[in-house]
Amino acid sequence: MDDHRFPFLDGVAGALIDGSGRIVGCTTAAEDLLALPARVLCGRRIRDLLADPEHWPDPDSDRGTWDGRAVLRTGDGRPVSLDLRVLSLHGGSAGSPGDVRQVVLGAPSATADRWRQDQAFSRELFLQDRFGLAVFDTELRVVRTNTHLLPYSGVPPTLSGLRLADFLQPEDAVAVEAHLRQVLESGQPLVLAEELARTVVDPRSGRMMAISAFRLQDTDSAVIGLTVLFTDITEQHRARQRLALLHRATAAAAGSLSVTGTAEDLAGVLVPELADVAVVDVAAAVFTGDEPVPDRAGNLLLRRTAVAGPPGSAPATGDTVMVGAEGTPGEGGTNPRDIVDDWTITAPLAARGILLGQVTTRRDRWRDPYEEGDRLLLAEIASRTGLALDNARRYTREHRAAVSLQRSLLPPAVRTVAAVSTASVYLPTDSAGGVGGDWFDVIPLSSARVALVVGDVAGHGLQATATMGRLRTAVRTLADLDLEPDELLVHLDDLVSQLLIEADVADAELGDDLPDPEHVPSRHEPGSLGATCLYAVYDPVTRCCTLASAGHPPPAVARPDGTADFIPVTPGPPLGVGGLPFEASEAVLAPGSVLALYTDGLIERGEGDIDEGMAELQRRLAAVGDEERPLRDVALQLVAGLPPTRLRDDVTLLLARTRAVPARDTAAWSVQPDPAAVGQVRADATAQLTAWGLEDLVFTTELVLSELVTNAIRYAGGPVGVRLIRADSLTCEVSDGSSTQPRMRRARLTDEGGRGLYLVAQLTNRWGSRYTARGKTIWTEQELPNSS
Structure with a gap:
């Protein structure tokens, strides 16, 4: 018989005792424990081996089975403590000294204590109710369980011989068995693996189990199964x-x-x-x-x-x-x-x-x-x-x-003036910072000209919107002075620089009022007052577009022949940086050209390169040169699908379809610096207005030209030029070589002069003056009959 079938007998010594209390036979383990050979042990009284022989039971006693602990003397003189079990035999021939009456089994006390501990541990382990305990064989069939293994609905009362798939949902059983099979194959213990256990009867949410397992081996290391602990951790x-x-x-x-x-x-x-x-x-x-x-x-x-x-x-x-x-x-x-x-x-x-x-x-x-x-x-x-x-x-x-404020600061999306018809699109960013500081403007200027403006204030939120409003107002004020684009940007740059200085001073004053200035947030983000701007002036008489840039992308133009390109511009630094001059560029535009001014949000698409965005804008512009299409539709098509990801910056697009004032709608004369020439000017102007069908404006125009030409001859000296322009209003221009601007004042009753410009202002809708390369030009505008 194989020893591994009875591993619990390992180390147990045995001896046979006859009726006289003598040893008649023993096992090898007894020889090893007592350090005496069997030939010496046989025939000796067992009491002679005991340190305390009085406690040994008599073979004829009726005590039956006796368990106890005794100290025996060994052959080398060492005492050894043994746990003994004495079994009395019955049924033999009584009275014969050679009859075997007792079987004595013994093991070292330390070994016996460990056996008792193991037994107690196993017994108590299977009585625990805080976790489930199961022993599986090598085929992962349940061999033994405690009474609290998975005490949930759908678990059979007796699990012996069953596999997990017999009572758990298939996917749950497969997951748990995969862990157990790994333990069987590798021998590595499993510690607190979490798996869901749902029964086939109740497939609801089930219970979450923490599974620990270790492999079982016999004395010769043969795998005989594994022990598994199931701990319900559903609540945790x-x-x-x-x-x-x-x-x-x-x-x-x-x-x-x-x-x-x-x-x-x-x-x-x-x-x-x-x-x-x-x-x-x-x-x-x-x-x-x-x-x-x-x-x-x-x-x-x-x-x-x-x-x-x-x-x-x-x-x-x-x-x-x-x-x-x-x-x-x-x-x-x-x-x-x-x-x-x-x-x-x-x-x-x-x-x-x-x-x-x-x-x-x-x-x-x-x-x-x-x-x-x-x-x-x-x-x-x-x-x-x-x-x-x-x-x-x-x-x-x-x-x-913020959006309402910003939109209230911008002009109408669609507008028509003598020089251009315009349409615009504004797409605010989706960023948490709110709307940005993009703006655009269409500003009618003297002599049927128009200023087109697009700007971008750095940052987002109300601060950027407020700054945008200030800059737009400043641009309109400077535009009324009829400044050249590069000169206007110089003044605008000075304004932004001053705003930056004021903001820094305000931050310092705010910090002085608080106990810990280092932790006071700035009222403006770094660079939030910086801005870029593109300012362009289009003259429908000459069809010339003059423009200057302060760090802004160049405008694009779609020409009537179906081509599109970018107008070359030498960009200056952004506003508020200073240090470099601004340069003006010029381009002649055919009537019907579509000029596109935009902010960088239009060409910065997702993670793409700006050059790619500009190329895409040029491609789209080339396809929308049809003059019959509403400009608003063109603008919406240009921004359709932009960008492919969330907007990182506001998108502003201003389109302007150019117009031209025909040569037949203008008239110009050179006037000699002689007061007698004023009469001829009146006569020529009257004839031209009659030819245009503007007889209702003859009287007023004669008075205006008489006053302006007389003043030019009297105070400026040199040649005088007169020009009439019929567009959406009648413009009268008088140019001279003087750079001295006229000043309107209210004349006193005793003054002989000083009422000329006052009368001009009363008789016309608008008037003003602008510097030119050769002096200045004073202009007036009158509303055309039936134009309202």
Whole structure:
């Protein structure tokens, strides 16, 4: 018989005792323990080997089986403590000294103590009720279990001989057996591997088990199975899941400043971990940035904003829900709160005591019902989301205010003047910083000319918008002076430099008023007052476009022949940098050309190169040169699909389709510096106006030209030039070689002169003067008859 079949007998010594108490036979283990050979031991009285022979039972006693501990003398003089079991034999011939009456089994006391400990450990282990214990054979069949192995619905009362797949869901059984097979093959213990256990009878959420296992081997190292501990950690696992879900929901809510985006992120996080269907309803007022206010009945109108779950599992977004101000159902409305059971829970979305909406979650009946921990989790998620929703509401309010302010500072999107017809598109960025400082303008100038402006203030938010408004106002003021583009940018650069100095001084003063200036945030971000600008002046009489750039991209032009290119411009530094002059460039444009002025947001597409964006703009412009198409449609087509990713900067596009004033609509004369020549000027002007059919303007025009030409001859000296332009108004120009600007003043009763310019201003719609390369030009404008 193989020894490994009885490993519990290893180390046990045995001896046979006859009726006289003498040893008649022994095992090899007895010889080893007592350090005496069998020939010496046989025939000796066993009492003679005991240190205390009085406690040895008599072979004829009726004590039956006796267990005890005794100290025996060994052959080398060492005492050895043995745990003994004496078995009395019955049925032999009584009275014969040679009859065997007892069997003595013994083992070292230390070994016996370990056996008892092992036995007690195994016994108590199988009696524990805090974890499941099972012994599996090498085929992963259950051999033995404690009474608390998976005490859940669907587990058979007797598992002996079964495999896990006999009572667990197939995928769960496969996952657990994969761990156990690895332990069998490698011998490496398994420690706290987490797996889900769902029974075939109850396939709901099941229980999460922490599985530990070690391999079992006999004395000759043969694998005979493994022992597995199953610890139910469902509550701990759910607690971890809830905490992780709370963190994800908080991060999702904080990741958006959009009301709809916040609601959609919340619904997406809740499904499928907490719910099969999640519905988020938000008060209608929140979408406009306002605080929700209940009606007179105390009800609040909510809009279904986000739904997550299978299609058709909940009403579509856009539906309305009426709830009470405290989150209770309102009259006349449907409310998810009307269905309240163990599979549906609702929590209010509130901040600062104001109800902003509600979130409702629902589980299918095949899942476990909601527990108190789930209700507390949803309440906490709703509380944090309520704060995020309130932040989104406030941002919406501020963003709308900023966009409204910015749009109020910009001209109409579509406009028509004598020189050009224009259309524009403005796309604000989606960044958290809010709208930027992009602006454009179309400024009518004297003599039917027009100024086209596009600028970009660095930064976003109200600071950038306010700076944009100041710069646009400054450009309009400087444009009224009829400055050349490069000269205008010089004055604008001085203004931005002054704004930067004032901002630095304001920051320093703000810091002085607080105890810790180092931690006071600046009122403006670095560079937030810097700006770029492109200023162009188009003259429809000469068809010449003069432009200058302060760090701004060059304009593009689509020509009537179907080609498109960029007008060469020598860009100066951005406004506020200073140090370099601005240079003006000129380009002659054919009538019907489409001039495109834009900010860099149009050509900075996603992560692409600016050159690629400019090439794409040029390609698109070449395809939209059809003069019959509305310019607004052209502008929308140019920005369609831009950019492929979220806008990183505002996009502003200004298109201007050029016009030309025909030669027949202009008339010019040179006037000698002689007062007698004034009469001829009046006569020539009268004849021209009559030819144009403007007889109603003859009287006024004669008075204006008489005054202006007389003043030029009297004060300027040298040749005088006169020009009439018929466009959307009648322009009268008088040019001379003097650089002295006229000044209008109110004449006193005793003055003999000084009333000329005052009369000119009273008789015309507008008047002014501008410097030229050879002096100055004084101009007036009169409204054409029936032009209104």
